[in-house]
Amino acid sequence: MNENQNRNDIAVSCTNIRKHYKDVQALKSVSMEVPRGEIFGIIGPDGSGKTSLFRILTTLILADEGTANVDGFDVVKDYEEIRKRVGYMPGRFSLYQDLTVEENLNFFATVFNTTIAENYDLVKDIYAQIEPFKDRRAGKLSGGMKQKLALSCALIHRPSVLFLDEPTTGVDPVSRKEFWGMLKKLKMQGITIIVSTPYMDEASLCDRIALIQNGEFLTIDTPRGIVAGYPxxxxxxxxxxxxxxxxxxxxxxxxxxxxxxxxxxxxxxxxxxxxxxxxxxxxxxxxxxxxxxxxxxxxxxxxxxxxxxxxxx
Amino acid sequence: MKQLMSFVRKEFYHIFRDKTTMMILLGIPVIQMILFGFALTTEVKNTRIVVLAPTYDEASERIISRLNNSAYFDVADRINSDDEIETVFRNGTARLVVVFEERFGEKLRHEGKAHVQLIADATDPNAATTFSFYASNIINDYQQDLMGATSNPYRITPEVKMLYNPQMIGAYNFVPGVLGMIIILICAMMTSIAIVREKEKGTMEILLVSPMKPIYSILSKITPYFVLSCINFASIILLSVFVLKVPVTGSFATLTFISLLYIFVSLALGLLISTFASTQLAAMLMSGMGLMMPVLLLSGMIFPVESMPYWLQLISNIIPARWYIEAVKAIMIQGLGFMAVWKEIAILTAMAFVLVAVSLKNFKVRLE
CATH class of the missing domain: 3.30.70.2070 (VP9 protein domain)
Incomplete structure (x- = not known):
């Protein structure tokens, strides 16, 4: 495989990423490679470094050491390019609570220089469920609906890579199941999905997973491969x-x-x-x-x- | 452009949907103007005086009635001995005691010379100076009237003319000051909080992971507050003209122009603060407390800049309110036009550019 091909097939990669906050080592030499079109799960307990890794990959913070590429662009040098083509849904609900459902979606569409109409087919399945409440303020939605709105906003510009930081935390089991169903559909559209979760039972829904603890990957493999490797x-x-x-x-x-x-x-x-x-x-x-x-x-x-x-x- | 418009619209939604905050922002200037206008006046009115006149005679009675009839004084009481003076001040019965010497009228008539002593409560030195000055004037007037009959060939009468504010109305001085203070405080607070709120609520996290340009986000934060500040400016001017009777004697267009410029400078200052603060509380403290003191003390609003020590004068140069207040005084009170304030306009324009440039440079494109 030559260099160019490699660039095109790999959606996200990072090598020896380290990050520390004051006296806490959040990430200790993390490396991974995610091919295009994969649902890649990062699974580990709270405080294991998932959010730090997400923030480094979405260009929000800088790593102390190591390099990372998203969609073929360097997270430090080409951060502006990356910001145009990724979708990011932070762990905390981060939409405008005083804006209505529709205003939120409209706003994010314009920020990404697109319109709801242009990419409606991509978000249709998800947005259709909250559309009856489009005039309701986002702050007044239930947990599951907030999550659907956040996902719609992260998708409205048809990103090539979608970063979902603990999207199912605090969501009821039915909505969680539904949510994973939506991710499967997005994968069919060719979107690479990097998703983190503290729930081990969601691991089997990913194509491949990385188990993370104390800022280190314990292993990276398919869920089957990991189970088969149990000694x-x-x-x-x-x-x-x-x-x-x-x-x-x-x-x-x-x-x-x-x-x-x-x-x-x-x-x-x-x-x-x-x-x-x-x-x-x-x-x-x-x-x-x-x-x-x-x-x-x-x-x-x-x-x-x-x-x-x-x-x- | 569409992006910017969408941003601006979002900011307007934020403001209009938070009715309490909006009412506070629009109400503060009105309340402050009314407070300053009616309660916190430095003019002397109805000061209570007590008279000690040991001998009842025509001359002293004339002076007393002149004092009492003036708008400045009310004769609250009469006392009969020196011992009571102390009590009068202690009880707060009077702030000024007028003491006539014994046989005042008789001495005046026969010796051509008699003494009146004014004893003032100088706890508030400015007020004491003012009302004892008024009292001496009234007594002098009486003397002039007496002398009118017996003409004295050598007399120098200084004729003082108070330009621009002949009636010495306090509002003339404080309206420009309050205008300068309210605008800078409210504008800086509004913008600094607006940006920091995005950081605090986590929305900045999503905004950063988007093609949004920092300049858009900065301009979009300024626009709605600019509109709000224009409303504030209008309400202050209306109040000052129609309620406090301080007219805009100079060019209204110039006044509006420099005010809009000053509003922009203040909003940009808020932006700068927001790039340092990480919580809304910190932003509020920085813009409220951090600006209040320098603006109040160093802008020339209360203490004239010329009488400050040199190093304080240097510091006062970087306070936008100083230049604005100076210009507003020139336009509103002295009735001057654009040519008289071009220097202030130039300085404020330069400040606006520097503030926006520094805020842009300081705008963090990442979370930390």
């Missing part, structure tokens, strides 16, 4: 006294690590021994400890298990 066997256990169960499991030498996951405890154990043997061994150990209604069985790991395992290293 251990995983068991789920439940019993009447969950707190005691967690404590007892942690004391047991067989379990490499145990975490509470909702109403179950996930235990990762060595891949070398047959799972049937481990389950019966653990059951015996726990019954001895006096646990009632014990239930242990092998499960397929999810992204969150992988995240836990990777962040342990």
């Amino acid at each position: 251990n066997k995983l068991l789920a256990a439940e019993a009447d006294n969950m707190q005691q169960l967690l404590a007892d499991l942690r004391k047991n030498a067989v379990s490499k690590s145990c975490f509470a996951f909702g109403d179950k405890i996930h235990i990762s154990v060595s891949d070398d021994i047959e799972s049937r043997l481990i389950v019966s061994g653990l059951t015996e150990y726990l019954v001895d400890k006096g646990h009632k209604n014990l239930l242990i069985h092998e499960i397929v790991p999810e992204i969150e298990d992988c995240f836990m395992q990777l962040s342990q290293k």
Whole structure:
């Protein structure tokens, strides 16, 4: 692949990005490459550096070290070019609350030298849902509607790359699902989407994901690839006294690590021994400890298990 | 151009939809003018005086009635001994005590010479000087009348003529001052807050990630407040002409021109402040407190610039209000035209350019 082709196929790339605020190292040597037309998820807990990375890529702040390119342009040198062609939806709702839905969309269309009519086909699916409320002030919309309006405003100039910083935080589960459906449609239109989220269950909806913690990427792969790379066997256990169960499991030498996951405890154990043997061994150990209604069985790991395992290293 | 228009329209929406703020911005100048015009006057009116006249005679009674009949004084009380003078001041019965010597009328008639003592409460030195000056004048008048009969060949009578403001009306002095102060404070505060609000609400974050040009964003912030300030200017001038009776004796066109220029300078100053402040509160403190003191003290509004120490005079040069107030005095009170204030216009124009240039340079194209 020659240099030129590379430039055209890669929508976003960054190499060894570092960023610190006073005494906090927000990003420690982050590198990634996102091909065109991909939904790329950056997944990690609050404070892991997601927003800093987004702000560097959208030219809002400067990295201490490293280079980054968006749509073939350097984020420092060609920031004005990048600003013309990306769409950005910050984590906090950042539209004008005292302007109506329509005025907001109109304003952002004009700022980007376009009109609502020109790109209406792109935002139609999303905007149609809030159009009945177009004369309502943006500040008076519900969380899900605000999010749709913000997405419409970020899309109105038909960006080539869309940056969505935690778009589903604080949005109800139904709207979240709907939202991911919209992203899939946008992807079909050829828009590259970089999306961050603290929800691990949204990871599987991305083409590829980067798991981030404390300013470092733990891994970058497809959701399947990450799950396939899980090195251990995983068991789920439940019993009447969950707190005691967690404590007892942690004391047991067989379990490499145990975490509470909702109403179950996930235990990762060595891949070398047959799972049937481990389950019966653990059951015996726990019954001895006096646990009632014990239930242990092998499960397929999810992204969150992988995240836990990777962040342990 | 379409982009700019859209920006300006958005700014108008922001202002018109925030009715409380708009009412405050339009109300402040009116309230201030009325306050300054009626309450905070430095003119002497109805000052309470107490008279100590040990001997009842025609001459002293004539003087007393002249004092009482003037608009400046009211005889509140009469006392009979020196001991009471102290009490009169302590109780606040009077701010001036007029003491006639014993046998005042008799001495005046026979010896051709008698004494009156004026004892003033000089807690407020300016007022004390003014009303004791008025009192001496009234007494002198009486003396003149007496002398009219017995002509004295050698007499020098200075004839003082108060130009431009013959009645010494205080409003003539403070209207230009208040105009200069209100415009700069309100304009600077409005624009500085408007920009910082975008930073605080996070909308600046989206605006930056767009092809918006800094100059557009700056101009669009200035435009609506410029309109609002013109309304303020009009209401101040109307109040001053029709309520406070301070006429615009000079060229109204020049006054309007320099006022619009001054409004622009003040708005640009607000822009500059907004590039430093990161919260609305900080912007408000910087533009309110930070400007209030220098404008109040160094613009010549209260204290004449000529009587300041040299280094303060130098500082006062960079205060736009100083030049504006000087020009407004020349136009409104002295009745001069454009030629008399070209220097002030030139200075304000230069300030406008510098402020806009520095704000543009300081405009942060990134978040930090």
